[in-house]
Amino acid sequence: MKQYAIVIPAYKPDERCIHLIRDILAAGFPEVIVIDDGSGPAYRDIFESLSAIPEVTLLRHAANQGKGRALKTAFHYILNNKLPYEAIITADADGQHLVSDMLKIARGLEEEPRHVVLGARDFTQKDVPFRSRFGNRFTRLLFRLSTGTVLSDTQTGLRGIPVKYLERLLAVYGERFEYEMNMLAALKKNYIPVSEVTIETVYLDENKSSHFNPLRDSFHIYKVFLFYGLSGAASFGLDIGLYWIFIQLLRDEAPELFIILATIAARVLSSLFNYYINRNKVFGQGSHKSFIRYYILAAFIMLASAGSVHLLYAEWLGRGEVILKVGVDTVLFIFGFIAQRAWVFRKE
Known part of the structure; x- marks a missing residue:
């Protein structure tokens, strides 16, 4: 896993984020880049605990700017410092992306080094919240109509992205959750191949930890x-x-x-x-x-x-x-x- 770094945008995370990052490093990933997206003083202790881990790089936003901007901040950091990684794997901070699935993404990148590898969840399971099941089906339909690309999960945050594509993805419009959707649409326009691997479908506390606002962020998407x-x-x-x-x-x-x-x-x-x-x-x-x-x-x-x-x-x-x-x-x-x-x- 030495050639892949993990990127985690974090907004008001809890202790699960610390446990997740320790498990990621134990699995053999060399570095975790965490972006504090303006979480505020109440979360200072969590981020100080993370910054004390040698393999963790902590980037900060003074105010909340959105998940898209947090990802772009990490992309800038990687490119500006010419970090020696072949690809990055983006994940969420709330523990809904398992380390075992990050390893699946890494294996997918090894098999297809030119591909962006997406972690696709199974929305047919009974424990998937209704808003997530409906939102994914609706978004898949619109995404297919607008781009001609058929994907199983257009809202996944677990993605393996070769570093050579980061500069192009920085030009994609969007600062919040819509950036992830716009990024997927930009892949076909830039002739970047995509593949999917099946991952576990995990929803903690009915997905209450999600900062996705159904009205505001759905409009952006x-x-x-x-x-x-x-x-x-x-x-x-x-x-x-x-x-x-x-x-x-x-x-x-x-x-x-x-x-x-x-x-x-x-x-x-x-x-x-x-x-x-x-x-x-x-x-x-x-x-x-x-x-x-x-x-x-x-x-x-x-x-x-x-x-x-x-x-x-x-x-x-x-x-x-x-x-x-x-x-x-x-x-x-x-x-x-x-x-x-x-x-x-x-x-x-």
Whole structure:
């Protein structure tokens, strides 16, 4: 285990943290880097006990800045001091990550030295708290839709990370719990391979020791999906509104083609709005190729929308063209999201 260091962000830890670190060192790991994330004077004795252990490096934040910032502080320390480790293993301070599982991560790194190795918990067990089971399933679904990556556990804090990737991961956005999710999303963008090893699913006192705030931190994790949904909803509303206007203007002027013409006019205007929002506010990246790709995709979706509505439209619907278009475009909206994530706004 001499080539792997353990990194533990700690916020208001208890005695279990001390016992955990002693067990980690007894297992053969050479160093444990602990980040006191502004725990305050009440926890000074615990951190003084840790700093007295020769193999423990203690880094401090004067005020609480979040788990993401604590991890970045450790990454900076490792890179700035050129520590002689091939990889690090991140773990939580509350004892929910077992030393035996850290050894599994280490073996995974030995087998796949280019991979980021994740510890995946089994959420089908009966003793898993409902909020953890539901949160993992929901997050896995959103993560798969947004990145195209299938993972068993997107919220695991037990991760083996080769040191050569730390500089790139420092550029990932996020200061609190959302950083861990953003880090996973950044792996595929940076062509970093990922593998998983099964670990024990441990919840102490119904996971009461967790500092995860369901409302605040869930927003940080899911906000990229929320912003995409808001962008899509705003563009969708603009598109439908413009479509209705053009339908009224063109119904009598071009009775054979009014649906297709209205769709094209509405989509061109709403797509300009959507491209700007998605590139600058949602995905936050893109190149000169993104504009071309976006409009290739937009043209395809526009033709698919117009063609589908035109083929499905029947006279007995009366004036139901708008309702029909809503149904068709809902399906195309999901397809468009996946295509934008994987192709249009991908990192070059």
